[in-house]
Amino acid sequence: MPWVLTVPAALALVFLLLPLAGLLVRAPWSTMGERLAEPRVLEALRLSLVTATLATAFCLLLGVPLAWVLARGDVPGRRLVRALVTVPLVLPPVVGGVALLLVLGRNGPVGRLLYEVSGFSLPFTTAAVVVAEAFVALPFLVISVEGALKTVDPRFEEAAATLGASRLRVFTRVTLPMVAPGVVAGAVLCWARALGEFGATITFAGNFPGRTQTMPLAVYLALETDPEAAIVLSLVLLAVSVGVLAGLRGRWAGAS
Amino acid sequence: MGRRVVIESRLVVGRPAFRLDIGLDVAAGEVVALLGPNGAGKTTALRALAGLVPMTGGHIRLDGEAIHDLPAERRPIGMVFQDYLLFPHLSALDNVAFGPRCHGASRKEGRRIAREWLERVGLAEHASARPGELSGGQAQRVALARALAVRPRLLLLDEPLAALDAHTRLDVRARLRRHLDDFDGAAVLVTHDPLEAMVLADRLVVVEGGVVVQQGPPSAVARHPRTGYVARLVGLNLYRGVADGHVVRLEGITLNTADAHAGPVFVAFPPSAVALYRHRPDGTPRNLWEATIGGVERHGDSVRVLLTGPLDASADVTSAAVAELDLRPGGRVWAALKATETHAYPA
Numbered sequence: 001m002p003w004v005l006t007v008p009a010a011l012a013l014v015f016l017l018l019p020l021a022g023l024l025v026r027a028p029w030s031t032m033g034e035r036l037a038e039p040r041v042l043e044a045l046r047l048s049l050v051t052a053t054l055a056t057a058f059c060l061l062l063g064v065p066l067a068w069v070l071a072r073g074d075v076p077g078r079r080l081v082r083a084l085v086t087v088p089l090v091l092p093p094v095v096g097g098v099a100l101l102l103v104l105g106r107n108g109p110v111g112r113l114l115y116e117v118s119g120f121s122l123p124f125t126t127a128a129v130v131v132a133e134a135f136v137a138l139p140f141l142v143i144s145v146e147g148a149l150k151t152v153d154p155r156f157e158e159a160a161a162t163l164g165a166s167r168l169r170v171f172t173r174v175t176l177p178m179v180a181p182g183v184v185a186g187a188v189l190c191w192a193r194a195l196g197e198f199g200a201t202i203t204f205a206g207n208f209p210g211r212t213q214t215m216p217l218a219v220y221l222a223l224e225t226d227p228e229a230a231i232v233l234s235l236v237l238l239a240v241s242v243g244v245l246a247g248l249r250g251r252w253a254g255a256s
Numbered sequence: 257m258g259r260r261v262v263i264e265s266r267l268v269v270g271r272p273a274f275r276l277d278i279g280l281d282v283a284a285g286e287v288v289a290l291l292g293p294n295g296a297g298k299t300t301a302l303r304a305l306a307g308l309v310p311m312t313g314g315h316i317r318l319d320g321e322a323i324h325d326l327p328a329e330r331r332p333i334g335m336v337f338q339d340y341l342l343f344p345h346l347s348a349l350d351n352v353a354f355g356p357r358c359h360g361a362s363r364k365e366g367r368r369i370a371r372e373w374l375e376r377v378g379l380a381e382h383a384s385a386r387p388g389e390l391s392g393g394q395a396q397r398v399a400l401a402r403a404l405a406v407r408p409r410l411l412l413l414d415e416p417l418a419a420l421d422a423h424t425r426l427d428v429r430a431r432l433r434r435h436l437d438d439f440d441g442a443a444v445l446v447t448h449d450p451l452e453a454m455v456l457a458d459r460l461v462v463v464e465g466g467v468v469v470q471q472g473p474p475s476a477v478a479r480h481p482r483t484g485y486v487a488r489l490v491g492l493n494l495y496r497g498v499a500d501g502h503v504v505r506l507e508g509i510t511l512n513t514a515d516a517h518a519g520p521v522f523v524a525f526p527p528s529a530v531a532l533y534r535h536r537p538d539g540t541p542r543n544l545w546e547a548t549i550g551g552v553e554r555h556g557d558s559v560r561v562l563l564t565g566p567l568d569a570s571a572d573v574t575s576a577a578v579a580e581l582d583l584r585p586g587g588r589v590w591a592a593l594k595a596t597e598t599h600a601y602p603a
Contacts, residue, residue, distance in 0.1 A: 153341070155337065155341055156341050156343060158306075158308050158328070158341075159335070159337060159341040159343075160343075160354070160358075161307075161308070161327070161328040161329045162306055162307075162308070162328050162329075162331075162333055162334065162335040162403075162412075163329075163334075163354050163355035163358055163402065163403075163406055164329050164330075164355055164358035164359050164406055165329055165354070165358045166329055166358075167329075169358060173354070174343055177343075177345040177346075178343075178344065178345055180345075
């Protein structure tokens with residue numbers, strides 16, 4: 001193997017792993033137990049897990065049908081729609097948060113309507129956290145599921161139709177089960193992305209402990225006041241991420 | 257035929273570079289094979305019957321009722337696909353139960369029906385197997401059971417044996433023949449294998465270039481091909497000519513035939529009816545001409561010699577004859593054809 005390739009490759013690996021190692025080295029292992037039990041940590045963790053899960057459920061509910069339309073539907077401008085779906089993927093999350101605030105804020109066109117009808121103001125609530133996370137994470141799910149749908153031979157769906165299955169039945173009984181691994185992988189990616197969401201959340205939902213302060217926000221805040229707490233919170237997030245990676249191992253690491 | 261027509265149809269599918277336009281009627285209990293070269297439109301015709309490709313014209317009436325406007329899921333059909341398309345996430349049993357379930361059967365009832373059909377195709381003990389665990393022949397039988405379990409009026413089979421190896425094919429073909437005999441609806445089979453068509457079908461419909469070029473009982477089609485494609489399929493030399501009694505005038509040569517006709521006719525003879533000689537044979541066989549050897553190829557136990565000259569024809573000779581007559585491309589030989597094996601029929 002030429003060193004021109006192997007040396008940068010080794011450097012890249014070090015670059016990726018060194019910060020994580022630093023996190024482990026600097027962790028206050030002696031006081032870890034009590035720090036983990038701090039209400040602040042548990043609260044942020046609980047909020048993160050709940051909102052990320054709700055955001056994932058929301059993404060599944062809307063994203064799977066969208067992926068189906070992109071993969072199978074004969075809608076006009078499908079390529080444009082696909083391009084638009086990926087915009088949140090490349091958009092800086094903070095910009096996404098600003099955009100959400102402008103539209104769904106109390107003075108935004110949709111937000112005002114919502115407020116007038118229900119008296120509910122979305123920004124700076126737990127629901128806003130879910131919305132911000134879903135906004136950022138949805139493209140991951142859509143792209144993943146669309147990719148899976150494209151690998152399914154549409155003739156299976158034709159076979160189901162000749163057996164008398166309605167369009168909806170074909171989707172729920174044939175298409176969906178056949179892409180189930182892709183949907184699971186997409187959901188896990190989506191969930192991990194939602195769990196780590198920072199920019200859109202802090203912009204759109206603010207940083208209120210117990211209500212909108214998720215783990216990433218808590219890490220950022222703790223870094224200024226109590227660096228050791230930040231390390232502990234980071235380690236928890238790291239553990240969760242590694243857990244997710246382990247769950248995906250069979251599909252992704254094995255396939256690459 | 258005396259049997260009631262189940263399917264009465266004219267299938268028109270227009271595409272930019274291709275147009276299918278065939279009429280197809282099938283009686284109850286009848287098995288019709290659509291036979292044709294690749295790209296002839298036979299699979300398109302089958303998919304049009306199933307409702308999987310939209311027709312640009314024509315109609316399909318099943319038991320007198322128009323079904324061409326119905327989507328596939330509302331047509332009383334069953335279809336066996338070339339590669340079966342068994343749902344990989346369902347067991348054999350649930351694959352077969354899928355159709356009955358779509359037609360309103362409860363889970364229990366669907367499985368009962370499915371078990372019955374798996375028994376009928378001899379696969380009861382494989383009910384819980386996933387499609388990936390079945391052999392090709394078993395998968396084909398599950399696919400057939402799945403198609404029949406919805407009690408279709410019209411059974412469609414797309415190259416049902418093409419994916420099987422030669423040995424399995426014989427066994428599966430015999431089983432399929434039995435199931436088709438038991439089936440009381442109309443069956444349409446697509447194939448490019450003439451043997452498969454002859455064994456399985458009551459009637460052949462030969463499709464070339466989107467139109468029907470010949471149809472009839474297999475034996476009649478085999479004896480009296482009307483296109484070069486069919487003639488090659490059944491292994492006959494075929495020509496067009498004009499008959500005057502037992503003599504038929506072809507381009508560049510006249511042949512004596514077994515049958516007497518007048519006017520435009522087809523003339524067909526098997527390659528085995530041609531004998532080759534190094535020198536002009538003694539006596540005067542009535543059909544005799546000098547030909548150039550265009551090619552020599554092995555063909556089963558014999559050797560097929562392609563002749564050019566006044567008449568492009570193939571002749572089958574023994575391997576010994578090849579050496580003895582020094583048959584090599586470009587050489588000249590005398591060809592004699594038995595009039596008794598040369599058949600003429602109206603064009």
